[in-house]
Amino acid sequence: xxxxxxxxxxxxxxxxxxxxxxxxxxxxxxxxxxxxxxxxxxxxxxxxxxxxxxxxxxxxxxxxxxxxxxxxxxxxxxxxxxxxxxxxxxxxxxxxxxxxxxxxxxxxxxxxxxxxxxxxxxxxxxxxxxxxxxxxxxxxxxxxxxxxxxxxxxxxxxxxxxxxxxxxxxxxxxxxxxxxxxxxxxxxxxxxxxxxxxxxxxxxxxxxxxxxxxxxxxxxxxxxxxxxxxxxxxxxxxxxxxxxxxxxxxxxxxxxxxxxxxxxxxxxxxxxxxxxxxxxxxxxxxxxxxxxxxxxxxxxxxxxxxxxxxxxxxxxxxxxxxxxx
Ligand code: MLT
Numbered sequence: 061x062x063x064x065x066x067x068x069x070x071x072x073x074x075x076x077x078x079x080x081x082x083x084x085x086x087x088x089x090x091x092x093x094x095x096x097x098x099x100x101x102x103x104x105x106x107x108x109x110x111x112x113x114x115x116x117x118x119x120x121x122x123x124x125x126x127x128x129x130x131x132x133x134x135x136x137x138x139x140x141x142x143x144x145x146x147x148x149x150x151x152x153x154x155x156x157x158x159x160x161x162x163x164x165x166x167x168x169x170x171x172x173x174x175x176x177x178x179x180x181x182x183x184x185x186x187x188x189x190x191x192x193x194x195x196x197x198x199x200x201x202x203x204x205x206x207x208x209x210x211x212x213x214x215x216x217x218x219x220x221x222x223x224x225x226x227x228x229x230x231x232x233x234x235x236x237x238x239x240x241x242x243x244x245x246x247x248x249x250x251x252x253x254x255x256x257x258x259x260x261x262x263x264x265x266x267x268x269x270x271x272x273x274x275x276x277x278x279x280x281x282x283x284x285x286x287x288x289x290x291x292x293x294x295x296x297x298x299x300x301x302x303x304x305x306x307x308x309x310x311x312x313x314x315x316x317x318x319x320x321x322x323x324x325x326x327x328x329x330x331x332x333x334x335x336x337x338x339x340x341x342x343x344x345x346x347x348x349x350x351x352x353x354x355x356x357x358x359x360x361x362x363x364x365x366x367x368x369x370x371x372x373x374x375x376x377x378x379x380x381x382x383x384x385x
Contacts, residue, residue, distance in 0.1 A: 086146055087118050087119075087326075088120075089120070089147060090120055090147070092148045092149070093123070093124050093125070094135045094149070094151075095124055095125065095126050096129075096132035096133070096156055097248070098126055098244065098245040101247045101250075101251070102153075102248075102264075102265040103132075104248060105268070106151070106311050107124055107151040108124055109340055110313075110335070113333065113337050113340055114331060117329075118326065128245030128246050131155055131160065131218065132155055132160070132219065132221065133164055136156045136157075136169060139175070139315070140169035140175060144319040144320075145323075146315060146319055146324075151181060151313050151314075152171075153309060153311045154311075155218070155226055156221065156222075157366050163221040164220075164221060171370060172363070174316075175314035175316065176318070176321075177359040177362035177366065178313040178314055178362070179312070179332070179357055179359065180310060180311070180362050181310075182351055183309070183352070184267045184308070185265075185348060186223070186263050186283075186284040187264060187265070187269050187280055187281075187282065187348075188261070188281040188282045189263075189264060190254075190261040190262075191254055191261070191278060194261065198281065198296075198301060199281045199282045199302065200301060202281050203235060206235065206237045206239075207235065211240075213237075213260040215228050215240070217247070217262070218245070218250060219244070220382075223265065224263060226373065227284070228263045229377070230376060230380070231263050233380050234305060251264065251268055265309045266291075270291060270347055281295075282298040282300070282301045283295055283296070283348070284297075284308075285297055291346050312362050328358045328359060332358065335351040
């Protein structure tokens with residue numbers, strides 16, 4: 061018996077020494093970042109931007125894998141259930157990490173409890189945009205047009221519970237609009253269809269739409285923020301257009317719940333270094349995004365944001381009476 065017990069203790073000790081050294085050496089192989097939406101959209105763009113810098117800090121390849129579907133909840137479920145070894149992490153967003161629980165009654169993760177939070181990646185205001193040949197020339201005309209024609213219009217979004225879905229829900233229900241909702245695996249492909257005139261309008265992250273607004277391939281009506289964006293000086297705020305619709309999006313980097321603290325700390329440090337990089341900052345500014353500062357950075361800042369956003373957004377969704385079914 062004694063021998064057996066010592067053997068177990070001995071092997072447990074060996075395991076913890078081994079895992080401590082594995083943690084110290086982390087990362088020794090490529091890190092997989094799951095983006096729970098299609099390539100080319102805002103979550104994908106921002107993940108590749110910071111991921112490229114983080115891979116230099118960590119001295120390892122970072123592979124971005126797009127696992128879209130169910131408003132991003134499929135990819136996030138996969139990460140919540142992955143090995144907590146630091147080699148599978150994710151970048152979720154305000155939709156997957158705060159709106160989803162109110163919309164998916166059988167969601168298999170809890171944004172506040174099923175992950176080791178690494179940090180907020182960015183904040184980005186939503187913008188109200190439409191296909192290029194939409195006749196309305198300003199926000200007031202668009203609102204007037206939709207008041208009588210919304211049932212004949214299509215609204216594109218990235219799946220139930222995504223930011224584009226929830227912000228559209230708030231916008232459309234505020235004015236009693238009732239468009240046909242068209243779901244995609246991300247707002248990358250939704251935006252392509254808006255450019256092609258296949259769908260009529262969207263509320264989407266400035267990060268996604270600014271390049272197309274500048275190229276003149278879609279129409280921008282307003283930025284849903286208190287102030288105009290430096291990168292879009294000609295696009296008014298919703299307030300200037302007579303609306304009090306304000307909606308800000310964010311992205312967040314997370315790992316599975318039991319990921320060792322040392323590993324989470326290394327990832328958080330690499331993310332912070334990426335956020336301080338002048339090229340990353342410039343690209344954020346060009347795309348109307350900002351990074352977290354001070355206490356908003358790192359695991360504690362993200363945990364606080366997730367808890368406050370779940371509390372803020374759940375009643376909004378419940379009031380709209382929508383579920384994913
Ligand atoms: C969203 O609406 O949640 C995002 O825009 C999805 C995406 O990153 O494609």
